[in-house]
Amino acid sequence: GQKIFLLGGNWITPDLLLRYSADRTRYCDEVRLHQRAGINLLRVWGGGVSERNPFYECASEMGLFVYQEFWMSGDNNGRWAGSYSWPLDEAAYFANAQDTVRRLRRFAALLFWGGGNELFPRRLSPPVALEEIVHREDPG
Numbered sequence: 001g002q003k004i005f006l007l008g009g010n011w012i013t014p015d016l017l018l019r020y021s022a023d024r025t026r027y028c029d030e031v032r033l034h035q036r037a038g039i040n041l042l043r044v045w046g047g048g049v050s051e052r053n054p055f056y057e058c059a060s061e062m063g064l065f066v067y068q069e070f071w072m073s074g075d076n077n078g079r080w081a082g083s084y085s086w087p088l089d090e091a092a093y094f095a096n097a098q099d100t101v102r103r104l105r106r107f108a109a110l111l112f113w114g115g116g117n118e119l120f121p122r123r124l125s126p127p128v129a130l131e132e133i134v135h136r137e138d139p140g
Contacts, residue, residue: 006065008041009034013048024054031058043067046117050100059109066109070097072116072126094129101137113138 014030015021034042042059044051046069059066072087087093104110113134115126 004040006041007039008043008067009037009039010045011042011051012045013051016049018049018052022052022054024058027051027055028058028062031055031062031064035062035064039064041065041067041111043114044069046070046072046114050104053103053107056104056107056109060107064109065111066107067112067114068104068110069114070100070116070126070130090127090129094127094133097130098133098137101134105138105140 011034013021014026021027031042040063042064044066049071050068056066071093101113115130
């Protein structure tokens with residue numbers, strides 16, 4: 001293990017429907033902007049989506065790390081309008097999380113997984129099963 005100083009930035013998808021911004025050239029250009037600013041860790045925001053593979057390829061090639069959050073935000077913790085019972089369809093949520101871990105675990109840029117955004121308290125949110133999925137599917 002080698003110690004490294006991490007300077008992070010937040011990544012919120014530039015196109016939530018992934019219609020216009022999901023090509024490799026645009027991803028590499030935008031990741032390069034972060035790299036040139038001295039950022040070496042991109043947090044993919046949990047209230048958004050997991051990006052398409054070219055985003056992670058560009059980050060890997062440029063030597064940036066990715067902190068990947070799952071799709072839960074402060075609304076899932078009951079503090080605002082949300083509820084601890086979210087997601088309502090846990091089976092679909094966990095199947096999606098498992099597929100995402102399987103898809104992204106191969107990228108060198110992926111440094112760690114985060115349960116979501118602004119979740120509290122830990123015993124309720126994110127669901128414990130999410131941690132189990134990550135440990136099973138990406139034990140490294």
